[in-house]
Amino acid sequence: MELKGKVAIVTGASRGMGLEIALELARHGMRLALVARGLRQAQPADIPHSLAQAAARVQEAGAQALAIPANVADAAQVEAMVQAVLERYGQIDVLVNSAFWGPPASIEDTTPEFWDQTLNTTLKGPFLCARAVAPVFKRQGSGRIVNIGSLAGKVGEDNRTAYCAAKWGLEGLSAALTEELSRYNIHVHLVSPAATDTPWWREVGANMTPQVVERMIPPQVIAQAVAWVLQQPDQVHIPDVPVYNFRNPFEGKKSPFET
Numbered sequence: 001m002e003l004k005g006k007v008a009i010v011t012g013a014s015r016g017m018g019l020e021i022a023l024e025l026a027r028h029g030m031r032l033a034l035v036a037r038g039l040r041q042a043q044p045a046d047i048p049h050s051l052a053q054a055a056a057r058v059q060e061a062g063a064q065a066l067a068i069p070a071n072v073a074d075a076a077q078v079e080a081m082v083q084a085v086l087e088r089y090g091q092i093d094v095l096v097n098s099a100f101w102g103p104p105a106s107i108e109d110t111t112p113e114f115w116d117q118t119l120n121t122t123l124k125g126p127f128l129c130a131r132a133v134a135p136v137f138k139r140q141g142s143g144r145i146v147n148i149g150s151l152a153g154k155v156g157e158d159n160r161t162a163y164c165a166a167k168w169g170l171e172g173l174s175a176a177l178t179e180e181l182s183r184y185n186i187h188v189h190l191v192s193p194a195a196t197d198t199p200w201w202r203e204v205g206a207n208m209t210p211q212v213v214e215r216m217i218p219p220q221v222i223a224q225a226v227a228w229v230l231q232q233p234d235q236v237h238i239p240d241v242p243v244y245n246f247r248n249p250f251e252g253k254k255s256p257f258e259t
């Protein structure tokens, strides 16, 4: 697909991978809608956490950017978000589901509320967003959904029960949507990163030694993978782009949260 002039919604775009994806798609001439709850303030100042700051950075990259504060786990907010994008741009060509929530937690610390917040943001969110754009894509006769999966959607990880369940679920959601929507020329892709250097790791207190940082995937690489997969022609189906660490950042552990 030619990206120039097309419209992309990127969830989780206030920081981390979502922001890098929005910036990369902006460089390809896309018009952007940036979605996040937008609750975080810019702390520290060199890591833009606020949605407005993120949108300003995308505009600095030369693209149109609409910031839409919305909780992807809330069906009404997701529907309103899609309507706002249509009102602004008149079309939607791409949905990138990058928003997630899910700190590490033991099974005992995974309360039902914690489970719900993880699954509601990380699995139900992509479902609700896909459900809201599907009629638009069908009307247009084309559309692309990129779900940001994870290595944790392919292998189990210690102290990540709810997160792994959500990411394995996202793989199933992507496969089912592919079956249902491909006849409408709607492509569904997964991009599945391993450990990637985003603010999340510092937020959950991971020990970011120079070696860990050195071995993590730069988020720009994931953003480039998203742009690459979107640019493939319609007759090509790319179900998943797994991106692994070349060397394990965590010295023989699958994650720093192993006990």
Ligand SMILES: NC(=O)c1ccc[n+]([C@@H]2O[C@H](COP(=O)([O-])OP(=O)(O)OC[C@H]3O[C@@H](n4cnc5c(N)ncnc54)[C@H](OP(=O)(O)O)[C@@H]3O)[C@@H](O)[C@H]2O)c1
Pocket (backbone or CB within 6 Å): 011, 012, 013, 014, 015, 016, 017, 018, 035, 036, 037, 038, 039, 040, 049, 070, 071, 072, 073, 097, 098, 099, 100, 101, 121, 148, 149, 150, 151, 192, 193, 194, 195, 196, 197, 198, 199, 200
């Ligand atoms: N970092 C890694 O090593 C890694 C590895 C594999 C896969 N991934 C996947 O990559 C994606 C991005 O991860 P990241 O590390 O960039 O995460 P991050 O830095 O923690 O960013 C998460 C984003 O999601 C937004 N968000 C959280 N809850 C939301 C909600 N209910 N509604 C709307 N937006 C919400 C956050 O903004 P607000 O708080 O303002 O809402 C933020 O913009 C996720 O799907 C994650 O599972 C990450």
